Amino acid sequence: MTTNARRIASTLMLGAVWIVLAPATSHAQTTKPTTQPAAKPNTQPARERSAPATAFAQRIERAHGMDAWQNKQALKTDLVVHFGGAELVNGTMIYDMHTSRVRMEMTNGTTLIFDGEKAWVSPSSAEAPMARFHLLTWPYFLAAPFKLRDPGTHLESSEILPIQDTVTATRKLTFDEGVGDAPDDWYIIYPDLATNRLAVMAYIVSYGKGVEEAEKEPHAIVYHDYETIDGVTLSTRWMFHHWSAEEGAHGEPIGEVHVSNVTFVDVDETTFAKPDDAREDKLPDG
Secondary structure (H helix, E strand, C coil): CCHHHHHHHHHHCCCCCCCCCCCCCCCCCCCCCCCCCCCCCCCCCCCCCCHHHHHHHHHHHHHHCHHHHHCCCEEEEEEEEEECCEEEEEEEEEEECCCCEEEEEECCCCEEEECCCCEEEECCCCCCCCHHHHHHHHHHHHCHHHCCCCCCEEEEEEEEEEECCEEEEEEEEEECCCCCCCCCCCEEEEECCCCCCEEEEEECCCCCCCHHHHCCCCEEEEEEEEEEECCEEEEEEEEEEEEECCCEEEEEEEEEEEEEEEEEECCCHHHHCCCCCCEECCCCCC
16 A cells, blocks of 8 residues: 555545454444544643542542552553454554553554654554554553543533433543644543443544534443453443433444453563564644
8 A cells, every 4th residue: 555545544544434454354344433542641640620520530540440550560451443343453452551652463463553752563564554543542542541630631510411221420521732643532431320430431533524523423432341450440341332412322332342361561662662664654634
């Protein structure tokens, strides 16, 4: 695929189709998850925040084991992403939660690396468009319970919204201008009433198309199957649905993610270094 073709494919990701990074399990037309986190989140709390917003975030953080999370260096996990009957990602991910650097080793032999600034694809000949998108999206969704007080984030006033057979007080997570690849994105945070764990997260992606267009198709992640590893509680199965404020996450699932074999590991500078045979996967134009 030429450079121009890759750029077009990256743009189309937000409009019509997803490009598969690993062999597909089905040839059915894929449905995109339309996801894009802030590119450079970290786990250090912002200094100025209202008391209710701080309390809201702290309840979720405690439920997921924030103290244990902050004492770890990096997380390693197997990750499989399915959308529209196709397998989009299948590999092992290492995520440095303090620097947001990421390494993904795919089962098809391709290695993707985010070094904190740039995304790399190795070997350089590998067909892996949207590498930067994948490197930033899935670790952010995994670490979402610990991202609510990152610098440049805001938890706006609560709304009471439906969740399953009840309702819960939610907050809207937004970003300052210039934070990450898509600062106009927003997330709606739904805590579980019984456990305070993050239960649902609605979102848009303005990446490449703007807020008005993105808000025509909001989605939501419903988190399932929580496991506690070394004091940190994480969801290991995520189901994606269409979303509206009136109905919440609704309809049949449009995608799912499976996380397995979670461990905490030590890393060094070589873990996220640019490979010798690598090309940069840049942000799409616009």
